[in-house]
Amino acid sequence: MMWNELTEVQQQEVQRQLQIIKRGTAEIIPEDALKQKIVQAVVTGKPLKVKLGLDPSAPDIHIGHTVVLQKLRQFQDLGHEVQLIIGDFTGRIGDPTGKSETRKQLTEENVQHNAQTYQTQLSKILDFTKTTFYYNSSWLSALKFDDVLKLAGKVTVARMLERDDFAKRYAANQPIHVHEFFYPLMQGYDSVSLESDIELGGTDQTFNILMGRTLQGAYEMKEGQVAILMPLLEGLDGVQKMSKSLKNYIGIDEAPNEIFGKTMSIPDALMLKYYELTTAVSSEALQELREGLAAGSVHPRDAKLGLAKEYVRMYHGAEAAQEAEQHFITVFQKRALPEDIEEMPISVNLLEAGQISIIKLLVSLGLQTSNAQARRSIEQGAVKINEAKITNIHESLSPQDGDIIQVGKRKFVRIKLG
Amino acid sequence: MMWNELTEVQQQEVQRQLQIIKRGTAEIIPEDALKQKIVQAVVTGKPLKVKLGLDPSAPDIHIGHTVVLQKLRQFQDLGHEVQLIIGDFTGRIGDPTGKSETRKQLTEENVQHNAQTYQTQLSKILDFTKTTFYYNSSWLSALKFDDVLKLAGKVTVARMLERDDFAKRYAANQPIHVHEFFYPLMQGYDSVSLESDIELGGTDQTFNILMGRTLQGAYEMKEGQVAILMPLLEGLDGVQKMSKSLKNYIGIDEAPNEIFGKTMSIPDALMLKYYELTTAVSSEALQELREGLAAGSVHPRDAKLGLAKEYVRMYHGAEAAQEAEQHFITVFQKRALPEDIEEMPISVNLLEAGQISIIKLLVSLGLQTSNAQARRSIEQGAVKINEAKITNIHESLSPQDGDIIQVGKRKFVRIKLG
Incomplete structure (x- = not known):
């Protein structure tokens, strides 16, 4: 579809969508293809299928996860549809070598329970009328050896070893087991199965998401999915990626006072990034805040109070937000004093x-x-x-x-x- | 079982078997384990299971193949049993990338036909009362994705890239597709399925056969199979490994005169190797011939006539051998003239x-x-x-x-x- 064939209204709609989608992204690969897909959606009225894979072993969503979730919500607000993949197949297998701590085998029950937790938590961010959940065991567990070989035949070993963590381990003579190559292949095959148009992820997912693009191409779809990569959000320490294991996270299911207090502890320098990536605050409001902080007319502490309040509002409602703010002021004062005063x-x-x-x-x-x-x-x-x-x-x-x-x-x- | 616990007769029997089995081998890995297995067999009276994999796409057996087949026959003559695996699973898959000429996809019919041909040809060398044919599709096609991942989890990428051809291709930036890693894994898994004690192959099969040893260990068998590696036989050109594609081979199914004539064209320097590896001539007779040639009391041409006649006898009987010799002498004279004389x-x-x-x-x-x-x-x-x-x-x-x-x-x- 050529740009000139679009009506002016259509062109404006495409531009509007592109602008919203691009906000805060780290990279879009390839950007041309994204535009083309939006054009297609605008012209045909057929929503895009936007995919996100969920780790079945870690259902506690924290603010770091919401970076991609907010982006998904933006897609939904623009009329598109979200595919959430629960990677239960991978989870049920665990780690065949038995050496990985992070790949413990999950039971059917674990997976079900985690999926429930996801649904409850995600309903706070996503529009569930435009969200479909999938279990990737539906298609992956049906694959037989010859299907697996066909899948593995689509990529080269050299390409696999380009993945950052593989490259580092290979160079350092640390073992990479052959089955590990299948984690990106499985993720990619999910996109083949669901014919996803777009896959979202953090920049650490670049390789895996591009694998989906490659595999869709290899399985003879006309054009592979577009990768939309979001920046990784630093946690409370301001340095490391927010993660549960590093205990530098704000869980969206945590109590209002916890959310509020933790938010107040993020470094000032990160505040605007948190606002941009994890709230629905408009681009205009964001710009105003940015200028206010730069000019000194907005105190960082006030901006942070605003952020903390917004998080509590998003995940516990306006009333809880009010209360948490009040509570924080009290608690904070106590906190400023040492624990045991003579x-x-x-x-x-x-x-x-x-x-x-x-x-x-x-x-x-x-x-x-x-x-x-x-x-x-x-x-x-x-x-x-x-x-x-x-x-x-x-x-x-x-x-x-x-x-x-x-x-x-x-x-x-x-x-x-x- | 300690050596001292054996009777003298048993010790002699073990030594006898070892001597016969070692004749002409390039390498036995590990040699200790071979001895231990023979001890076990001699003491328990339970025959060893000696495995050979057959390429389902190339059923025309030539003298190069008979190097391992003769060794199998020796095992049978010592009372052991042979497992012949027709790699039909691999054959039916072909090459998923579609790029390999040598991995053309075989139909069910092809495989059946090739298996038939194998049986006919192999019956000339092996004792079929001690031979069992298997199709590896019986167990491999039943594997599902999670089984495959378990299999792939047993080995590392680095180990795979040690295989000579992979190492060379990787170093030269030539593509290795991920599914190729599964060819050695499948071959190894065959040994797991059949609980083979020993696997035979040419030295170019060292990696694949040791993979069987590794996998048997990984699937918790007490001790992995022993690899018996035979030298590769140079073809008629005296340089390259005998192979159909290089047209430097003597097929055992060829007409007596063809076998005879081709044998006469092998370089003198290879004659003893051919004798040792591809005939049932006794070690004593071989030694005599070696000395006769060295002393000049045996003319190389006569030794070669003897070899040619032996091949025809082995594959077409004594009468045909006599006739072929006669025919050769006539034909050879005609052959000394060019084809088109003015x-x-x-x-x-x-x-x-x-x-x-x-x-x-x-x-x-x-x-x-x-x-x-x-x-x-x-x-x-x-x-x-x-x-x-x-x-x-x-x-x-x-x-x-x-x-x-x-x-x-x-x-x-x-x-x-x-």
Whole structure:
């Protein structure tokens, strides 16, 4: 279909879809083909089939996973259909060598349970009227040896050894077992079976997804699927890819306060990336936020509060979001203090009408050695009572049991009247 | 079983078997295990299962193939049993990439027909009371994808790439398709299925046969099969491995005269190897022949006539052997002449009482330019009529239609009286 054969409305629709789909992507291979497929969909009214493979052994979805899920949702909002493949065939086999920790064999029951969990969690992000679940055992377990050989005949060993992890292991003389070549082949064959138009994944899935494109071509489909590769999201540590095993994740099924608190701990530098890739915030709002942060008119902490609130809203609703924010402010204040603060008695005899000057208090508690030193600390803003900074050197207080007096970053005492 | 636990008779029997089995072998891996297996067989009276795989696409057996077949026959003569595997599963698949000429897909009918041919031909060498034929499709076509993955999980990619041809192709950036890894795996799995004790093959089969040993171990058999590797037999050219495609072979199903003639064309240097590896001539007789040739008391041509006659006897019987020898002597003489000899008319007017002198004949036919030259040629022994050397310069002949006159190595004419 030539571009010029489209009506202007159709052209605009294609452009609109392309723009939305491209947002935040790391790579689209090949981009031409994506455009061509959208043109086809717009002209024929036939939705595209957009595929995502799910690991049957890890059903706890975290914010890192939602990068691709949000993209799928965008496709659905544009009228396209989503194919979710539960890789139960692979899961049921486990690791034939018995050496891999991450490829434990799953029972039928495990798989069923994990699939249930997926459905519950994914319903929070995807439009289930445009989502179909598949188990790849439906077609893979039916393959016989000769079918498998046919499949294996479509690719070369050299191509396989180009996959990053294989290349590294081969170079380092670490064993790669022959069956491992079949994981990408199976994933690719799923695309052949389902005639997917597009497959989504993180950039670490590039090889596997392009395998689907190759295999579709080899099994004589006119054109192979398009790979849409999303950036990997760094976890709370700001460095490593978010993953359950590294414990640097925010699970979408976690309690509101957990989600909120964890979100507040992400490094400022990553905030815009999280916004762009894992929320439905519009491109315009995102641009505004980006400019606000750059100009200093938006405080990073406020932007992060907004993100945390948005996550809780997405996965637990607006009310829970409100509550979590409130809870966080309280908890956060407590958290700013060390866990075990020494209790220090202060004689009521020192009080005059229940009051004591701040300087006298600091010296009496032994937090400062002289009035002059106490005064300097206050002037430097280093003195806080119950997290509130004291700025007036003449301040008089009514100390209560449990009040926390802080000087600098390290000195804390808890008052005990006696 | 410890050697000392055997009776003396048993020890002698083991030694006898070992000696016969080792004759002519290129390598036995591992040799210890072979001895152990023979001990076991001698003590328990349970015959060993000795396996050979047959290529289902090439049923024409030639002398090169008989190297392993003779070894199998020796095993049978020692009381052991032979497992012949027709690799029909592989044959029916052909080459999934469609690129290999040598892996054409065979129909059920082809396979049946080829198996028939094998049986007919092999019955000339093997003892069919101790031979069982198997089709490897019986177990391989029943494997499903998960079985295949289990099989592939037993070996590493690096091990596969150690196979000589794979290593070379990989280094030269020539494609190796992933399914090719399965040819050795299938061959090895055959040994697992049949619980073979020993597998025979040429040295070019070392990798594949050791794969059977590995897989038997991996599928938890106590000890893997022993590989007995036979030298490759050079063909008629004396350089390349005997093979049908190189047309340097002697087929055992060829006509007696063909077998005889081809055998006479093998280089002298290979004769003893042929004797040792492809005939049932005893080790003593072989030793005698070796010494006779070395001492010059046996002429290589006679030894070769003996070999040729033995082949015809083995594959067509004693009478045919006698006839072929006779025929060869005749044919060989004809063969010394070129195929298309120019016919030259000679006028009967030149004859006197039907006769002509040899010198006049040579000059008249234009084979020599002068009487002096003709005389010199005769004196040098360069002139022949019908293969018989003319030595008398005064000889007178009665030429007949079709007589062949030869001068030197290159000049021939056929006489046409006119």
